[in-house]
Amino acid sequence: MSKPRAAETQRRTRIQAEKEEQILEAALEVFSRNGFRGSTIDQIAEAAEMSKPNLLYYFRTKETIHRVLIDRLLNTWLDPLRAIDPDGEPLGEIRSYVRRKLEMARDYPRESRLFANEVLQGAPRIQEEMKDLKVLVKEKAEIIAGWSRAGKLADCDPYHLIFSIWATTQHYADFDVQVRAILGKRGDRFEDAARYLDQLFLNGLKP
Amino acid sequence: MSKPRAAETQRRTRIQAEKEEQILEAALEVFSRNGFRGSTIDQIAEAAEMSKPNLLYYFRTKETIHRVLIDRLLNTWLDPLRAIDPDGEPLGEIRSYVRRKLEMARDYPRESRLFANEVLQGAPRIQEEMKDLKVLVKEKAEIIAGWSRAGKLADCDPYHLIFSIWATTQHYADFDVQVRAILGKRGDRFEDAARYLDQLFLNGLKP
DNA sequence: CAATTTTTTGACCATTTGGTAAAGGTTACA
DNA sequence: TGTAACCTTTACCAAATGGTCAAAAAATTG
Numbered sequence: 001m002s003k004p005r006a007a008e009t010q011r012r013t014r015i016q017a018e019k020e021e022q023i024l025e026a027a028l029e030v031f032s033r034n035g036f037r038g039s040t041i042d043q044i045a046e047a048a049e050m051s052k053p054n055l056l057y058y059f060r061t062k063e064t065i066h067r068v069l070i071d072r073l074l075n076t077w078l079d080p081l082r083a084i085d086p087d088g089e090p091l092g093e094i095r096s097y098v099r100r101k102l103e104m105a106r107d108y109p110r111e112s113r114l115f116a117n118e119v120l121q122g123a124p125r126i127q128e129e130m131k132d133l134k135v136l137v138k139e140k141a142e143i144i145a146g147w148s149r150a151g152k153l154a155d156c157d158p159y160h161l162i163f164s165i166w167a168t169t170q171h172y173a174d175f176d177v178q179v180r181a182i183l184g185k186r187g188d189r190f191e192d193a194a195r196y197l198d199q200l201f202l203n204g205l206k207p
Numbered sequence: 208m209s210k211p212r213a214a215e216t217q218r219r220t221r222i223q224a225e226k227e228e229q230i231l232e233a234a235l236e237v238f239s240r241n242g243f244r245g246s247t248i249d250q251i252a253e254a255a256e257m258s259k260p261n262l263l264y265y266f267r268t269k270e271t272i273h274r275v276l277i278d279r280l281l282n283t284w285l286d287p288l289r290a291i292d293p294d295g296e297p298l299g300e301i302r303s304y305v306r307r308k309l310e311m312a313r314d315y316p317r318e319s320r321l322f323a324n325e326v327l328q329g330a331p332r333i334q335e336e337m338k339d340l341k342v343l344v345k346e347k348a349e350i351i352a353g354w355s356r357a358g359k360l361a362d363c364d365p366y367h368l369i370f371s372i373w374a375t376t377q378h379y380a381d382f383d384v385q386v387r388a389i390l391g392k393r394g395d396r397f398e399d400a401a402r403y404l405d406q407l408f409l410n411g412l413k414p
Numbered sequence: 415c416a417a418t419t420t421t422t423t424g425a426c427c428a429t430t431t432g433g434t435a436a437a438g439g440t441t442a443c444a
Numbered sequence: 445t446g447t448a449a450c451c452t453t454t455a456c457c458a459a460a461t462g463g464t465c466a467a468a469a470a471a472t473t474g
Contacts, residue, residue: 013421013471015420015421015471034242035327037242038242038244040460040462052463053422053465054423056464057421119381120324120327123388130385133385154406159390163375164378164407167374167378167382168371168374170374171373175326175370177337178337181341182366186366197367200368203361203412204407204410204411206410220442220450222440222450247431247432248433258453261453263432264450268433269432417473418474419470419473421468422468423468426463427462427464431460436453436455437452439453440451441450442450444447
């Protein structure tokens, strides 16, 4: 009688845990390709191999599923940025950041596209999170600016530096169809990209 | 009686020209924000300030409108890339390319997002165009590779170089909501970005 | 293993959506 | 200025979509 989605204080059953995971996995697949409005509950239900009412038994609405995915995503998405260490060696810190972001684009392309879809469409459902992001970016931008002033990094706008790292790395996830179309079956996309970006940012940012 | 969309050999009337433009303008606005599936004819009709049946008098289907927009877009979108001159001065050519792309992101952000939406969603409607793109990129990549071999440019993967230029410039159109959220009302976004990218690519690519 | 709780299903519903038909209103041109 | 071509609107339709409900089928538990 008590529905699982309302089960605040209750323990989740084994089935609940499994099915919810199954749904989120399917929803990530669907949302990341079609965006929120472009995805249907039926599509998600089919991908999750269950009936629509069954799916809606676990998540009351389409929004709920999307919310959970976005929350999960944001939780880990910014880890590499958080990991930038003010006491680290500047060029090394930037290099690791680029590499970590590129690894995330490789390992979690659907999450990247989910986020890209959301922002492309005006970020209507992540207004709050944008504010937190602003604070975090400001903090890191100030660290970078400090490095620049100390002559340990080229004198450059730290915000645009961060944007360029996001753009170049996420590109491989968000535009992967285009990248594939152009590169064909050419060698190791990831390693080539890593090498190129390393060179670009390293030379581009040397003091 | 003869509908304008079938008017192959007939001259377009003044009203046709005006209304079609009005619709395409509205559709660009809507599609670029919501993607194809996420946009409705009603939304476009409202933005174009006309009734849905009236809109459908000029364009038989939603697909038709989208097609026209995509065709128009691709026609000019690649101009900067085409403009790369094999006989030009290498670093200068790259710089102009970056600047032109950045100008396009500033002046035609909706077109950029229209394209981004399409590619994000797997480029289902632009398979053919992807092939042409591949050919064009290959041609230009070879020019760049030649410059590298001649020692006039850093030794780098020309494909990934092109990707990084696309990514960094289009980012300002595609993720403009995010960029705004982070930069706030800070000065001249465009000039700052231009200066930063100029530095990044110039230093990053010096031989 | 019977009672209770949780999970699944089929039938259903209101709204939205892409698109049509036909009739009324407007233009342009002879 | 009449009329044929063009434009616009109202009313409508079938399919898709987000979501509900009650009853049947599994699980869990005392």
